[in-house]
Amino acid sequence: MDLLIAWLLTAISLLIIAQLPIGVEIDNFGKALVAAIVFGILNAIVKPVLLVLTIPITILTLGIFLIILNAIIFGLAAALVQGFRLRYGFWSAIFGSVFLSIVNGLLNQVVSR
Structure with a gap:
């Protein structure tokens, strides 16, 4: 059940950041x-x-490189799913992954209450 809720919240988060x-x-x-x-x-x-x-x-950058890794995963997802596009390429992936984390975190807090 938790996996289904996480899936729905991520989909809603993606629609919000879109x-x-x-x-x-x-x-x-x-x-x-x-x-x-x-x-x-x-x-x-x-x-x-x-x-x-x-x-x-990641150690040399004190963890900042993790933002790039998240953007890579976000970009891969966009490349694999038709109908999910990044208009500005890697910059959209960076901002999209950051905002996805923020929106998803907020929605998880709302739902967990």
Whole structure:
């Protein structure tokens, strides 16, 4: 049940950030649901591998490189899902991943109450 709620909240978060002027575009709620699934799978499989491979640069940048890793995962999700686009390329991925974290965190707090 928690996984279903997290999936729905991520899809809603994606739709919310698509309304911001940062270049993230999602066609409809169905595409947001698919993007949320793809994003979750990428976070579960690809992100841990990238984290291990980039430990030295993450340490050198005192963790700031994690923002780039999140943007890479966000961009991969956009590349894999038709109807989920990044108008300004990598900049949209960076801002989209940051805003996704913020909006998703806020929605999780609201739902957990």
